[in-house]
Amino acid sequence: MLRGLGNPRFLRAVLPAISLAVILGAIFAVNPRTMSPIGLNLLLQLAVPVALATIAQMFILAVNDLDLSIGGYVGLVACIGATFLNTDPLLGVVLLGACIAAYAVMGALIHWRNLPSIVVTLGMLFVWQGIAILVLPTPGGAAPGWITAIMGFKPPLVPFPIVAAVVIAVVVHFALMRSSYGVILRGAGGNPRAVARAGWSLLKTKLAMYALAGLFGVLSGLSLIGLTTSAQANIAMPYTLLSIAGAILGGSEFVGGRVSPVGAVIGALTLTLATRALTFFHVPPDWQIGAQGGILIVVLALRALINRREVA
Amino acid sequence: MTGKKTLVAAVAVTLALGAGTALADTAAKKIALSNNYAGNSWRQAMLKSWDKVTKKAVADGIVAEASAFTTAENQATEQAAQIQNMILQGYDAIVLNAASPTALNGAVKQACDAGIVVVSFDGVVTEPCAWRIAVDFKKMGAIQLDYLAKRMPKGGNVLEIRGLAGVFVDDEIHAGIEAGVKKNAQFKIVGSVHGDWAQEVAQKAVAGILPSLPQVDAVVTQGGDGYGAAQAFKAAGRPIPLIIMGNRQDELTWWKEQKDANGYETMSVSIAPGVGTLAFWVAQQILDGVDVPKDMIVPFLQIDQGNLEANLATTEAGGVANVEYSLDDAKKAIASTK
Structure with missing residues (x-):
């Protein structure tokens, strides 16, 4: 019967979009005030840094690794952004460049020594956090004016967070899913041996993917301080779990190089909105984390159902 | 649809009360508490005080609503989202115990720009548009x-x-x-x-x-x-x-035992968790048009040899000695800062 509804591949691709539509519809129904440009702006603003962190996580997932350090890393970027980048822009840019390079080295290390990524990134989580506390021991600092200006930009008609989400999704989609080197990068996760036999360096692909993750982590941290106007070392700690859940919700798999940039952005939006919806429904906070997990399980269960169709 | 229903109910209550008694100008105003943490005895006492005092204020028709919201994970980003939700829910004032003195400034500014009064206490925020009830x-x-x-x-x-x-x-x-x-x-x-x-x-x-x-x-x-x-x-x-001592019930009990046994003499000082109710009344006063200075200092709750028994009697087991503020107390506190 399900087969009649359409091709499983198509169903799988639209599932994240359907979950987002359902949650957005529920929020609109409960609070019609949200159905305005200002409302959508308030609702989706904080989803932009989450979406960028989710894309970073997705690059790591694409090469069969898992990044447990992204939350600490985004926090470090936020701290550098609110201090050095503001007072000494050149030094700030150099430091952020060094962060990206460190991420690439982390990828290389995992490849060379054949280390489990979970162990390496879990260790690095504390390294990022420690450096962040050294950079900014007490909450504070100030985001550079140009970042707050970008994040506070109000385009006519469409709210900025929606524009940002579409741009992120489209750019990454074309770079990773449509370009020829994108195919190699994903292939390194899907079938590393075949990619290596074809003469491509697996080390280079890991370096590239981890560097890309580092770059999007930087974008995430900067967009975050653009919204909060200041930083704090542990400001992005929840991003580790949010980014993994968002990417998986959006159709990525833990293994096999199967990822979806558009899905990842939608997954991040869905997760952010899910928490917001729960407050609008007056769900007590103690239940909210559980309810978030519940939403994740429902969507994944639906996907498992579709996957079974796909195999059959 | 629950939002609409509450609104209708709130309006009905306001009208019913409005028929009989003279009301403050804030009878239709909605105040929310944004709280970042509830995991210790002090915070629990704070939430209990808030609940007790604001329920009465709502019943008396002084304000239309005074709900408390606590974030689940004590994270600044989570609380910023919570404040944005409150803006969308149409609250007139937000009383805030903040997870971070600075990381909520973006959301606080958005609330101020939307015409919402923001009063922070205990964990205060640095954003200039907000009021601060700080502890010295x-x-x-x-x-x-x-x-x-x-x-x-x-x-x-x-x-x-x-x-x-x-x-x-x-x-x-x-x-x-x-x-x-x-x-x-x-x-x-x-x-x-x-x-x-x-x-x-x-x-x-x-x-x-x-x-x-x-x-x-x-x-x-x-x-x-x-x-x-x-x-x-x-x-x-x-x-x-x-x-x-620090006003905890176990400390006061021990002090009382020593006092009775050998005349032990000391003093006890801490912040009363009821400071949240002071913030509530300050927000109500600002909504009422009263000119309140942006920075206020909370007095401590000091217990001395003389009033130990009285304070111990009102402190529940495992709790903290507390003072809840009435509207008059808040008015006095505001007047003394001016």
């Missing part, structure tokens, strides 16, 4: 030394129990105590340990340092550590010094 932690440290100077004019050896290392509050109280020692030079800090504001931790830490200390005449504390310190002295078989 430095003074809380300094007055302990002033009390000691009164009791022991000749001075003596002091053991300091600090709070959680690296937390702003601990640094502030410690700075106050240092300033107090400078002012009253007859006192000498002979040892310092971290008690993390928890009796068991304080007891262990004090027991660890005691053997290396000369005679200790007094112990200065930060609250939640006095009882543990007393136990450590007792276990070591040393004479119990003058220990400043």
Whole structure:
């Protein structure tokens, strides 16, 4: 019967979009005030840094690794952004460049020594956090004016967070899913041996993917301080779990190089909105984390159902 | 649809009440509490006080609604999202105990721009458009030394129990105590340990340092550590010094026992969790058009030998001595800051 509804591949691709539509519809129904440009702006603003962190996580997932350090890393970027980048822009840019390079080295290390990524990134989580506390021991600092200006930009008609989400999704989609080197990068996760036999360096692909993750982590941290106007070392700690859940919700798999940039952005939006919806429904906070997990399980269960169709 | 229903219900209640009594201008206003943490006895008492005082205010028709929201994970980003939700839900004022003094400034500014009154207390925010009801932690440290100077004019050896290392509050109280020692030079800090504001931790830490200390005449504390310190002295078989208490029920009970048995004399100081209700009334007054200064300082709740029994009687087991504010108290507090 399900087969009649359409091709499983198509169903799988639209599932994240359907979950987002359902949650957005529920929020609109409960609070019609949200159905305005200002409302959508308030609702989706904080989803932009989450979406960028989710894309970073997705690059790591694409090469069969898992990044447990992204939350600490985004926090470090936020701290550098609110201090050095503001007072000494050149030094700030150099430091952020060094962060990206460190991420690439982390990828290389995992490849060379054949280390489990979970162990390496879990260790690095504390390294990022420690450096962040050294950079900014007490909450504070100030985001550079140009970042707050970008994040506070109000385009006519469409709210900025929606524009940002579409741009992120489209750019990454074309770079990773449509370009020829994108195919190699994903292939390194899907079938590393075949990619290596074809003469491509697996080390280079890991370096590239981890560097890309580092770059999007930087974008995430900067967009975050653009919204909060200041930083704090542990400001992005929840991003580790949010980014993994968002990417998986959006159709990525833990293994096999199967990822979806558009899905990842939608997954991040869905997760952010899910928490917001729960407050609008007056769900007590103690239940909210559980309810978030519940939403994740429902969507994944639906996907498992579709996957079974796909195999059959 | 529940939002609509509550609104209708709120309007109905307002109309029903409006028929009989004269109402403040704030009868249709909605106030929300944005709270970042609920995991200790102080915060629990704060939420309970809020619930009690605001329920009555709503029933009396002073405000239309005063809901409390606590974030699940004590994260600044989570609380920023919570504040944005409150803007969308159409609250007229947000009373805020913030997870971060600065990281919520973006969301607070958005609320101010939407015409919402933001009153922060305890965990205050630096955004200039918000009101701040702050605690003078430095003074809380300094007055302990002033009390000691009164009791022991000749001075003596002091053991300091600090709070959680690296937390702003601990640094502030410690700075106050240092300033107090400078002012009253007859006192000498002979040892310092971290008690993390928890009796068991304080007891262990004090027991660890005691053997290396000369005679200790007094112990200065930060609250939640006095009882543990007393136990450590007792276990070591040393004479119990003058220990400043921190308004916790176990500390007050112990003090009362000692007072009855041997006339033990001390004082106890901390912040009343009911300060949240002061913030509520301040928000209500601002909505009512009263001109309130942006920065207010909360008075401490100090318990002395004379009013110990009275305070102990109203403090529940495992709780903290508390004061809830009435509208008149808040008006007085505002008038005294001006």
